[in-house]
Amino acid sequence: xxxxxxxxxxxxxxxxxxxxxxxxxxxxxxxxxxxxxxxxxxxxxxxxxxxxxxxxxxxxxxxxxx
Amino acid sequence: xxxxxxxxxxxxxxxxxxxxxxxxxxxxxxxxxxxxxxxxxxxxxxxxxxxxxxxxxxxxxxxxxxxxxxxxxxxxxxxxxxxxxxxxxxxxxxxxxxxxxxxxxxxxxxxxxxxxxxxxxxxxxxxxxxxxxxxxxxxxxxxxxxxxxxxxxxxxxxxxxxxxxxxxxxxxxxxxxxxxxxxxxxxxxxxxxxxxxxxxxxxxxxxxxxxxxxxxxxxxxxxxxxxxxxxxxxxxxxxxxxxxxxxxxxxxxxxxxxxxxxxxxxxxxxxxxxxxxxxxxxxxxxxxxxxxxxxxxxxxxxxxxxxxxxxxxxxxxxxxxxxxxxxxxxxxxxxxxxxxxxxxxxxxxxxxxxxxxxxxxxxxxxxxxxxxxxxxxxxxxxxxxxxxxxxxxxxxxxxxxxxxxxxxxxxxxxxxxxxxxxxxxxxxxxxxxxxxxxxxxxxxxxxxxxxxxxxxxxxxxxxxxxxxx
Numbered sequence: 001x002x003x004x005x006x007x008x009x010x011x012x013x014x015x016x017x018x019x020x021x022x023x024x025x026x027x028x029x030x031x032x033x034x035x036x037x038x039x040x041x042x043x044x045x046x047x048x049x050x051x052x053x054x055x056x057x058x059x060x061x062x063x064x065x066x
Numbered sequence: 067x068x069x070x071x072x073x074x075x076x077x078x079x080x081x082x083x084x085x086x087x088x089x090x091x092x093x094x095x096x097x098x099x100x101x102x103x104x105x106x107x108x109x110x111x112x113x114x115x116x117x118x119x120x121x122x123x124x125x126x127x128x129x130x131x132x133x134x135x136x137x138x139x140x141x142x143x144x145x146x147x148x149x150x151x152x153x154x155x156x157x158x159x160x161x162x163x164x165x166x167x168x169x170x171x172x173x174x175x176x177x178x179x180x181x182x183x184x185x186x187x188x189x190x191x192x193x194x195x196x197x198x199x200x201x202x203x204x205x206x207x208x209x210x211x212x213x214x215x216x217x218x219x220x221x222x223x224x225x226x227x228x229x230x231x232x233x234x235x236x237x238x239x240x241x242x243x244x245x246x247x248x249x250x251x252x253x254x255x256x257x258x259x260x261x262x263x264x265x266x267x268x269x270x271x272x273x274x275x276x277x278x279x280x281x282x283x284x285x286x287x288x289x290x291x292x293x294x295x296x297x298x299x300x301x302x303x304x305x306x307x308x309x310x311x312x313x314x315x316x317x318x319x320x321x322x323x324x325x326x327x328x329x330x331x332x333x334x335x336x337x338x339x340x341x342x343x344x345x346x347x348x349x350x351x352x353x354x355x356x357x358x359x360x361x362x363x364x365x366x367x368x369x370x371x372x373x374x375x376x377x378x379x380x381x382x383x384x385x386x387x388x389x390x391x392x393x394x395x396x397x398x399x400x401x402x403x404x405x406x407x408x409x410x411x412x413x414x415x416x417x418x419x420x421x422x423x424x425x426x427x428x429x430x431x432x433x434x435x436x437x438x439x440x441x442x443x444x445x446x447x448x449x450x451x452x453x454x455x456x457x458x459x460x461x462x463x464x465x466x467x468x469x470x471x472x473x474x475x476x477x478x479x480x481x482x483x484x485x486x487x488x489x490x491x492x493x494x495x496x497x498x499x500x501x502x503x504x505x506x507x508x509x510x511x512x513x514x515x516x517x518x519x520x521x522x523x524x525x526x527x528x529x530x531x532x533x534x535x
Contacts, residue, residue, distance in 0.1 A: 004094075004316050005157050005287055007087055007107055010309030011167045011294040013118045014301050018174050019133060020124025027174045032133050034170035039137020040144070041164035042115075046108045047145035048156055049094075053101040055150070055430040 006045025012038035071120045079117035080305040086110025087309055091316060114305040150431055151388040154283065154424060155215035161287050162208025168293035169201030169263070173256060175300050180251045191248040193299035198256065199244060199263045201293035204286045206267030211283055214275070223275040236266050280417050280424075281324045285332070288317025327416035327442075327480065361497070364515035366524060369491050370531030373399075374406055376453035376489075380445060382413045382482055383425055386459015386494065390521035393432035396458060399525055400434070402532045412438055413445040413455075413482050415463035442482060452487035459493065459521045465506045476504055490514040493524045 015038040019031035087110040093103025119130070141160075148156045172194045179190075213219040240262045247255035274282050295310025297303075325332050364372075373379055381400065387393060400410045412434065418425040426439060440448075449455065457464055460482075467474035468481045484490050485508055492509060494516060508514055517524050 004091060004291070004313045004320075005161050005164075006104075007091065007111070007309055008161075008164045008287070008291045008294045008313040010087075010111065010114060010306055011164055011171065011290075011297060012111075013114050013303060013309075014171045014294070014297045014306050015133070015167050016115070016118050016130050017121065017123055017301055017303065018171050019129040020121075020126060022129065022174065022178075024177070027177055028129060030170045030174040030177070032129055034167040034174065035130055035133025036137040036140070037163035037167035037170065039134050040141040041160050041167065042111060043138050043141030044145040044156070044160045045141075045164075046104060046111070047142060048148070048153065048160070049104045050101070051145065052150070052153060052427045053104060055427050 006042060006049055009038055009042030009045050012042050014038075071117065071122070073122075076117050076121055077304060079113055080303075080308075083110040083114035083117075083305055084308040086113065087312060091312060114309070118305070150428055151391065152216070153427070154280070155212045158208045158211040158215060158283050158286070161283065161290050162205045162212065165201040165204025165208065165286070165290040165293055167201070168197050168290065168297050169199075169205060169260060171297045172197035172201065172300060173260060175297075176247075176256050177253060180253060190300055191251075193296045195244045195248055195259065197293045197296040197300060198259055199240060200289050200296070202260050202263030203267035203270065204289040204293060206264040207271040207282070207289075208267075208286050210268050210271040211279065211286065214271070215279065219272075221275050221279075224272045229269070229273055233266070233269050236262065236269065240266060281321060281332075284317055284321040284324055288314050288321055291315075291317050324416065359510045361510050362515045364491060364517050366517060366527035367531045369515070369517055370528050370535050372489060372491070373403055373408065373454055373456070373528070374532050374535040376403075376408055378409045378411075378448070378452045379403060379454045379456060380411050380413050380448065380452045380484070380487065382415075382455060382457045382460050382464060382484055383429065384415075384418055384458065384460025384463065386461075386521050388424070388428050388459070390459065390523075392458065392522040392525050393428050393434070395522055395525040395529060397429075397432040397434050399529050399532065400438075402529060406532075410438065411440050411445060411448065413442070413484075414439050415442055415460070415482055416480075418460065418463060442480060446483050449483045449486040454489045454491060455484040455487040457484060457490065457492045457494075458525065461494075461506055462504060464508055465504065466511075467504075467507055471507075474504065484508070485511060485513070488513065491517055493517050493519070493521050495520060 012035065015031060015034035018027070019035050022028040022031045086106050090103045090105075090107025090110060093099040093106060095103075118124075119127075124130070144156065144159075176194050176198070210219065214221050240259065243255055243259045243262060247259050271282060271286075291310050291313025293310070295307050295314055298306030298308075298310055321332060325334075381396060383393070383396065387396065403410050412429060414425050429439060430436070462468075462476060462479075464482050464484045465474070465476055466481070466485050468476040468479040469483070471477060490508065490511070490513055492514060494509075496518065497509065497516075509516060519527075
């Protein structure tokens with residue numbers, strides 16, 4: 001599920017289109033926040049998914065905690 | 067910018083990106099290919115983003131650069147620092163900001179187009195309002211889900227009298243405001259719509275608790291997908307439409323499947339039993355039978371002997387195990403038992419943990435072999451032949467009331483039938499009820515023994531005692 005979570009970060013495309021053509025200050029502020037939000041979604045989503053999937057990798061040497 | 071590409075080449079790139087996303091999602095569905103699937107999806111995303119940057123529609127880059135820089139720092143930092151146990155609320159948070167972004171895009175487009183009333187095409191207005199509405203609901207709903215999972219808010223359902231009526235009226239009012247915003251094309255109505263939708267998102271998630279949390283996160287995930295797809299219609303952007311629809315569809319399916327795993331319809335999850343639970347919780351299932359019901363306590367030593375001389379042991383991990391970070395110790399215990407010839411299996415309830423697949427991730431972190439993990443349907447027939455069911459920090463998913471007691475708010479949810487095994491040992495800190503705030507009759511059964519203490523400390527004691535046994 002976390003994987004699809006990253007994919008709706010595709011709104012970043014929309015946020016960039018808006019940010020790249022915003023004229024008024026209000027639009028710029030809205031677009032800036034939208035770009036930040038969407039980037040957090042994309043970057044965080046993929047990284048977190050990758051970290052979780054890494055857990056499933058067979059590790060060569062099972063380590064004891066600590 | 068002189069190096070701007072033609073719309074055709076951008077559309078071709080979007081098509082390639084979309085294919086990558088679809089292949090990525092497909093590969094993510096199987097544990098063996100999931101990691102590469104995630105990479106393929108990320109590549110697809112990168113293609114979509116790069117070609118968008120080359121679009122002639124973009125006049126200035128500084129705002130994008132600043133936003134991406136800030137977002138990357140926040141995203142990387144939070145994704146790296148978060149503990150495995152806290153993953154579900156992190157996913158909720160990422161989901162929320164995605165929805166928020168969709169709502170902001172809709173608001174900005176609305177502002178840009180409305181100075182010339184009558185200029186906005188009706189089909190755009192519809193999509194714009196839909197993005198604003200669903201995106202805002204997803205944003206505030208996800209934040210409440212985050213706060214609940216992070217235990218900033220109580221995890222149990224929060225309800226007040228007439229809540230469903232208030233929610234219903236608010237939703238109808240939002241539709242009305244949407245029509246006003248669409249026809250008047252006045253910014254004030256857009257603001258009212260956004261604020262109202264934020265409030266609605268809060269009210270929607272507040273009454274939901276316990277085992278329903280993963281379902282809600284999955285639903286909000288689908289919402290954000292739909293909001294993103296809808297902004298695609300506003301901006302006439304195929305990558306957005308396809309990407310958003312993919313998430314919307316797969317998220318909706320996952321939500322329905324999870325609902326089915328709990329034998330509840332979506333409407334029931336959102337407005338049903340758990341929302342109405344407080345009446346039952348206030349007069350808990352155990353209430354009629356009194357506080358004086360007796361339970362049996364067991365020492366780590368006795369439990370270890372029981373485990374060591376058993377032939378079949380099933381471990382039922384729950385969120386308590388995750389919180390205590392005991393997954394490594396549990397594996398050590400399982401290894402010791404296996405060395406003594408005990409057959410050890412893990413029973414994974416579909417909603418174990420706080421997110422679909424959460425428990426699998428945690429056990430995988432501790433190198434528990436994947437074939438030892440059994441889904442509910444596969445493990446339930448095994449319980450009557452099981453000598454000891456060891457329940458570590460799980461509660462609601464083992465509650466026999468879900469099977470036997472039509473009065474219970476859990477009634478109808480498929481559970482792990484641990485009570486059918488010869489012995490049940492519950493590792494738990496105290497007799498307090500679970501996340502959903504519902505008492506568990508299992509603890510008082512004759513074949514159940516309680517091993518009190520922090521899950522990690524208890525398992526450590528068991529390991530030491532099994533070594534000595």
